[in-house]
Amino acid sequence: MKLFQISLFLLISSFAFGQTNLILPNKGIDGIPVVLDSTNISEVIELYGTDYSKSEKTLITKYRYEKIGLTFQIDPYDKNQIIRSIYIESPFKAKTENGIVLSVSTMDDVLELYNEKGCFASKSYVWRPQNGITFYIKKDPKKKGYNTKEKIYKIEVHNDGEFGISSRVNFEFNREPIKQKLKELVSILDSENVDFKNLNTFWESQKKSEKEPYGLEKRTNFERKINNNLTQESLEIRMVGSFYSLNIIKSNDSLVYLKLTDSKEQKVIIERIEKPKLGKNDYDIFTYGTFCGFGGTPPDKCQEMLGLVRENNYKELSNWLQSINPEIATYGYIGIDFLNRKGIEILQTELGKMEQLRKSEIQLNTCQGCYFGVTEKISEVLTKKNLKQTYRGFEQSGWLK
Numbered sequence: 001m002k003l004f005q006i007s008l009f010l011l012i013s014s015f016a017f018g019q020t021n022l023i024l025p026n027k028g029i030d031g032i033p034v035v036l037d038s039t040n041i042s043e044v045i046e047l048y049g050t051d052y053s054k055s056e057k058t059l060i061t062k063y064r065y066e067k068i069g070l071t072f073q074i075d076p077y078d079k080n081q082i083i084r085s086i087y088i089e090s091p092f093k094a095k096t097e098n099g100i101v102l103s104v105s106t107m108d109d110v111l112e113l114y115n116e117k118g119c120f121a122s123k124s125y126v127w128r129p130q131n132g133i134t135f136y137i138k139k140d141p142k143k144k145g146y147n148t149k150e151k152i153y154k155i156e157v158h159n160d161g162e163f164g165i166s167s168r169v170n171f172e173f174n175r176e177p178i179k180q181k182l183k184e185l186v187s188i189l190d191s192e193n194v195d196f197k198n199l200n201t202f203w204e205s206q207k208k209s210e211k212e213p214y215g216l217e218k219r220t221n222f223e224r225k226i227n228n229n230l231t232q233e234s235l236e237i238r239m240v241g242s243f244y245s246l247n248i249i250k251s252n253d254s255l256v257y258l259k260l261t262d263s264k265e266q267k268v269i270i271e272r273i274e275k276p277k278l279g280k281n282d283y284d285i286f287t288y289g290t291f292c293g294f295g296g297t298p299p300d301k302c303q304e305m306l307g308l309v310r311e312n313n314y315k316e317l318s319n320w321l322q323s324i325n326p327e328i329a330t331y332g333y334i335g336i337d338f339l340n341r342k343g344i345e346i347l348q349t350e351l352g353k354m355e356q357l358r359k360s361e362i363q364l365n366t367c368q369g370c371y372f373g374v375t376e377k378i379s380e381v382l383t384k385k386n387l388k389q390t391y392r393g394f395e396q397s398g399w400l401k
């Protein structure tokens with residue numbers, strides 16, 4: 001069978017590469033047994049061997065056979081690894097049915113034939129797409145314009161849809177690489193004693209391949225000091241349309257709490273509480289704000305606080321005040337302050353904690369209109385002027401009735 005394949009390849013090669021082959025838009029090349037949206041890359045490698053260079057970018061993967069003059073492109077997220085485009089360059093010889101010849105015709109010939117007036121340009125090349133086929137010429141990267149008298153150095157045959165989107169015929173998304181990376185991350189987070197050095201090594205290794213297919217991108221929303229000498233880090237993790245959030249609280253290098261959540265599915269993947277004496281709300285991430293977003297609506301936790309104020313629930317607001325969670329503690333302070341403005345006396349047991357919060361340099365995860373992020377300290381929020389304006393705003397907008 002192997003000898004038969006080699007013989008077949010030699011036969012195809014002598015036939016195809018010794019003459020000018022006809023390009024078939026939306027299909028492939030006459031005389032080349034590679035069909036767009038049907039043949040997969042493993043079949044190509046069986047035919048042409050392993051003497052290729054491979055380039056991987058976020059959205060495309062290319063296998064270039066330089067000696068032949070053919071490059072085969074696949075979608076890296078396609079489980080079936082099907083050929084979506086074929087790039088044709090010298091020394092391969094090719095022409096179109098309507099007379100455009102690779103390395104002979106110019107871009108002027110293409111524009112005249114298709115009744116076009118312009119091209120698309122990058123730094124080093126210019127292209128003109130048509131239905132199922134695209135023509136390329138080179139340009140001087142040091143100059144602004146381009147010369148349409150340049151000869152066509154590359155022709156791409158494809159089956160792209162509108163706006164140049166690659167065909168999805170026989171496409172099946174491959175989720176396995178995402179599962180494997182997530183499994184590796186979970187194994188670190190789920191180890192008996194979480195080693196943050198191993199976690200940092202994982203982030204560093206993923207950073208190197210961030211721009212490649214299935215690259216994992218980590219973004220730090222914030223990292224801050226909170227009460228009890230704890231550090232909290234909020235991370236966002238992205239992989240090919242999948243989004244995850246990771247909340248980590250630690251004391252020096254010892255884990256206190258972590259939660260990894262699938263943001264899209266709103267599903268908790270792993271949650272660990274190493275200090276069970278603290279309340280559950282002490283760990284979660286909330287947003288501090290008054291009127292957030294385009295509609296000017298208080299965040300959920302703020303609305304909950306306003307409900308406690310309407311109910312005169314001093315006891316629960318006092319519990320909030322004692323939380324190590326900066327947003328909850330701040331809301332607790334504001335709620336008790338609002339009750340005091342309604343005539344309810346603040347007890348001595350709360351005054352000490354309130355005094356401590358008024359001076360706190362801990363940063364809040366805030367919203368200001370449509371802007372979110374760690375932007376203000378607790379001390380900057382709990383000023384007399386700000387509290388007075390906040391109370392008046394909620395009173396006038398009906399949230400305290």
